[in-house]
Amino acid sequence: MRILLTGAGGQIGRDLIAELVRRAPAADPPTIVATDLRPPxxxxxADDPPGVSWRGLDVVDEAATRALIADVRPDLVFHLAAILSAKGETEPQLAYAVNQTGTWNVLEACRATGVPRLVFTSSIAVYGPGLPDPTPDDVPLHPTTMYGATKAAGELLCEYYTRRGWVDCRGVRFPGLISAGLPGGGSSDYALFMYVDGVRRGAYEAFCRADTRIPLMYMPDGVRALAEIAEAPRDRLRRCIYNLAGFSPRADEIAASVGRAVPGVAITYAPEPLRQAILDSWPSALDDRAAATDWGWRARFDLDAMTDDLVPRIRALLARTGAAGA
Ligand SMILES: NC(=O)c1ccc[n+]([C@@H]2O[C@H](COP(=O)([O-])OP(=O)(O)OC[C@H]3O[C@@H](n4cnc5c(N)ncnc54)[C@H](O)[C@@H]3O)[C@@H](O)[C@H]2O)c1
Incomplete structure (x- = not known):
């Protein structure tokens, strides 16, 4: 199986590569071509498993995207490249170019090359305010950010390519993802910083209110979801894009969970208007029953289980990079 990832150098990409290698039969390991603007x-x-190679690819460059996908001829593409919500609001033209034009370029390159399957990574940012709680898959989409608008359009493009029989696209709407890596400029980054700065400095000033509540998910569940939806037989999928739910804590509940693992940590709140407005426009919780029914999706981590797994990983990461106590 030849697998190509776009935007592979980001928060999800590295963990997804490890998950794909881990799941594959030992006798038949995948060939993974990981692409990003610049290879890391x-x-x-150096520690990548055998079979993983890196290539540079700017998905905004239509000719380069076509040429690379035609050269690799993957059986499966994970399209991760994007500009995330907070950065997208400061650079909406860039977000449009990467998320909208880039997605179109990748889909067209897949169609032209005959790539059979593509997995799209959408987001709760497709939703606008005032929706039922938990929010089901099918409601009117009125995103308030360029990021959300381009993700909603990407979902529709994926549906179109699937309906035309050009590329079998499937994808998920992720909550905010938390991992022991670097956050990528999303509005949910406050949750990860509570852990990282909590361990590193014993304190963190969050850019949101204490009562902010959005859906979150631990990365091991997130990359497992991508692998599982990629493997799901097409005739089991009644939709193209599926909500995924993890858990939905208030910010001060995350702080309490961090405090359990990092005694004495001081988390304070200084809401920043731009990112708080984005957070307030998102749903508090998602209804993911369609994913459970169609392809057996079930999150394994709740907030405290994530904390127990994550804090030792962050300690190890900080010790390795020499950033502890910085
Ligand atoms: N992390 C989350 O909480 C979250 C939540 C919902 C959806 N998603 C989606 O999952 C995908 C991956 O997210 P992530 O957290 O790894 O993001 P990230 O910002 O960490 O990584 C995105 C990667 O895309 C690359 N990129 C940017 N412009 C590019 C271009 N023109 N061409 C090629 N690559 C380019 C970046 O260099 C980066 O490595 C994105 O599509 C994102 O919208 C993420």
Whole structure:
């Protein structure tokens, strides 16, 4: 199986590569071509499993995207490249170029090359305010950000390509994802910073209110979901894009969970208008029963289970990078 990832150098990509390798039969490991604007330095990729190679790809460059996908001829594409919500609001033209034009370029390159299957990573940012709680898959979509608008359009493009029989697209609407890596400029980053700065400095000033509540998910569940929806037989899928739910804590509940694992940590709140407005426009919780019914999706981590797994990983990461106590 030849698998190509776009935007592979980001928060999800590295963990997804590890998950794909872990799931594959030992006798038949996948060939993974990981692409990003710039491949990470060799020191970072030195520990990659065999079969993983890195190539540079700017998905905004239509000719380069076509040429690379035609050269690799993957059986499966995970399209991760994007500009996330907070950065997208400061650079909406860039967000449009990468998320909208880039997605179109990748889909067209897949169609032209005959790539059979593509997995799309959408987001709760497709929703606008005032929706039922938990929010079902099918409601009117009125996103308030360029990020959300381009993700909603990407979902529709995926549906179109699937309906035309050009590329079998499937995808998920992720909640905010938390992992022991670097956040990518999303509005849910406050949750990860509570852990990272909590461990590193014993304190963190969150850019949101204490009562902010959005859906979150631990990365091991997130990358497992991507692998599972990629493997799901098409005749089991009644939709193209599926809500995924993890857990939906208030910000001060996350702080309490961090405090359990990092005694004495001081979390304070100084809401920043731009990111708070984005957070307030998102649903508090998602209804993911369609994913459960169609392809057996079930999250394994709740908030405290994530904390117990994550804090030792962050300690190890900070010790490795020498950032502890910085
Ligand atoms: N992390 C989350 O909480 C979350 C939540 C919902 C959806 N998603 C979606 O999942 C996908 C991956 O997210 P992530 O958290 O890894 O994001 P990230 O920002 O960490 O990584 C995105 C990657 O895309 C790359 N990229 C940017 N512009 C590019 C371009 N023109 N061409 C090629 N690559 C480019 C970046 O270099 C980066 O490595 C995105 O599509 C994102 O919208 C993420």
């Amino acid at each position: 330095p060799a020191a970072v990729t």
